[in-house]
Amino acid sequence: MKIKTAKMKYEDVLAIPVPVHKKPVRQAFVFRLLLRLLSIMDLRATHFTCKRIGMERLGKDEPCLVLMNHSSFIDLEIASTVLFPRQFHIVCTSDGFVGKEWLMRLIGCIPTKKFINDVTLVRDMIYTVKQLKSSILMYPEASYSFDGTETPLPESLGKCLKLLKVPVVIIRTQGAFARGPLYNNLQLRKVQVSAEMEYLLSPEDIAEKSPGELNVILQRQFTFDYFRWQQENHVKIAEPFRADGLNRMLYKCPKCHEEGKMTGQGTRLQCNNCKKEYELTEYGFLRAGNGVTEFEHIPDWYRWERECVRKELLDGTYHMEVPVDIYMMVDTKCVYQVGEGTLTHSGAGFHLIGCEGSLDYVQEPLSSYSLYSDFYWYEIGDVICIGDERAQYYCFPQGCGDIVAKARLAAEELYKIVKAAL
Numbered sequence: 001m002k003i004k005t006a007k008m009k010y011e012d013v014l015a016i017p018v019p020v021h022k023k024p025v026r027q028a029f030v031f032r033l034l035l036r037l038l039s040i041m042d043l044r045a046t047h048f049t050c051k052r053i054g055m056e057r058l059g060k061d062e063p064c065l066v067l068m069n070h071s072s073f074i075d076l077e078i079a080s081t082v083l084f085p086r087q088f089h090i091v092c093t094s095d096g097f098v099g100k101e102w103l104m105r106l107i108g109c110i111p112t113k114k115f116i117n118d119v120t121l122v123r124d125m126i127y128t129v130k131q132l133k134s135s136i137l138m139y140p141e142a143s144y145s146f147d148g149t150e151t152p153l154p155e156s157l158g159k160c161l162k163l164l165k166v167p168v169v170i171i172r173t174q175g176a177f178a179r180g181p182l183y184n185n186l187q188l189r190k191v192q193v194s195a196e197m198e199y200l201l202s203p204e205d206i207a208e209k210s211p212g213e214l215n216v217i218l219q220r221q222f223t224f225d226y227f228r229w230q231q232e233n234h235v236k237i238a239e240p241f242r243a244d245g246l247n248r249m250l251y252k253c254p255k256c257h258e259e260g261k262m263t264g265q266g267t268r269l270q271c272n273n274c275k276k277e278y279e280l281t282e283y284g285f286l287r288a289g290n291g292v293t294e295f296e297h298i299p300d301w302y303r304w305e306r307e308c309v310r311k312e313l314l315d316g317t318y319h320m321e322v323p324v325d326i327y328m329m330v331d332t333k334c335v336y337q338v339g340e341g342t343l344t345h346s347g348a349g350f351h352l353i354g355c356e357g358s359l360d361y362v363q364e365p366l367s368s369y370s371l372y373s374d375f376y377w378y379e380i381g382d383v384i385c386i387g388d389e390r391a392q393y394y395c396f397p398q399g400c401g402d403i404v405a406k407a408r409l410a411a412e413e414l415y416k417i418v419k420a421a422l
Helices: 010-014 029-045 074-082 101-107 119-130 157-164 203-208 211-221 226-232 298-315 404-421
Strands: 005-007 049-053 065-068 088-093 109-112 135-138 168-174 194-201 262-265 268-271 277-280 286-288 320-329 335-346 349-354 359-363 372-377 381-387 392-397
Touching: 010 335, 029 074, 029 101, 049 074, 065 074, 074 088, 074 168, 074 194, 088 119, 101 109, 109 119, 119 135, 119 157, 157 203, 157 211, 194 211, 226 298, 298 404, 320 349, 320 381, 320 404, 335 359, 335 392, 335 404, 359 381, 372 404, 381 404
Parallel strands: 005 335, 049 194, 065 135, 065 168, 088 109, 088 135
Antiparallel strands: 168 194, 262 268, 268 277, 277 286, 320 335, 320 392, 335 349, 349 359, 372 381, 381 392
């Protein structure tokens, strides 16, 4: 899937008027039906099944908040199927509206900017459940999981539940990540997919608990390990491309500790510096072809990378400085390609300069608890996105190896370190 882009000078993009806010519109039945029909072929190919737990507690037309883990694009197809014919609105990142805002609004999407305190989103959600009498589908993790384990939830989620005062339903998927992990260049594998849909919290449950207590409950629900699931359930993934792009996530060699020298291709991951090689087996294990297997479980390797990044931050040695192509989003007409620049990340946060000196943007560590980073974003390339309510800057690193995953890890750990020091 691609996105509409246009080249424009940075100053001209800044001069574009701020879009007028639009309230969510009622989702027509025809669009609910359309989403359902468009999902049939993909779900049939995965032999999809869904188990419902306690859903008889939810009234037929009673608005609710549906929280769902985020693994791949098939998540929306799953939700459209298991929620049908219930009216529901979808909290969607604003870049999904580019070039097709009218359609996204009719489908029932509510735009938001990832990892930015969005008061308008909360107002839109309250309007949706109170005035439109519609349910809301939300992916609270905000970003796809890189390693098949949970990503941080926003601390404001418990407060949001208290404001909405509607039942909370959880949708958990199994097999969606294994079918199409983000690192694998949108290549799909033959994997069965299933889901559980559970009535989790009633309005009375929410009323009697504090936001912190609600957050604990939700964090427990959003704890998973999909590589472990594959291993324990003996799910065979025999595709010969299953390790393609694995270096995006496993960017640091555990033997020689070089970064950005890994190559994932076919069924193998290799360090081009020390030549250490690993096979990604059909059941989701890593096996060294020469020497000791430092990490046979991919999330363990990724967790080790996180620990390494945290140590660099605490030691004061963490520093990333990379040349980037810069795109901007200030409205939903298109994403504007404004030029080149340099993106720096350190203990002081992000600093983006470019566009022949016109652009100078600083984002401090406490601006967000995580980072909007992605692999092969709209088929353009791996991206790091920073920004504020006025503009978002999509930075595509050039000729510097795999740094997108490390940047996300660093942003998350830096947030924890700075917040703990207050």
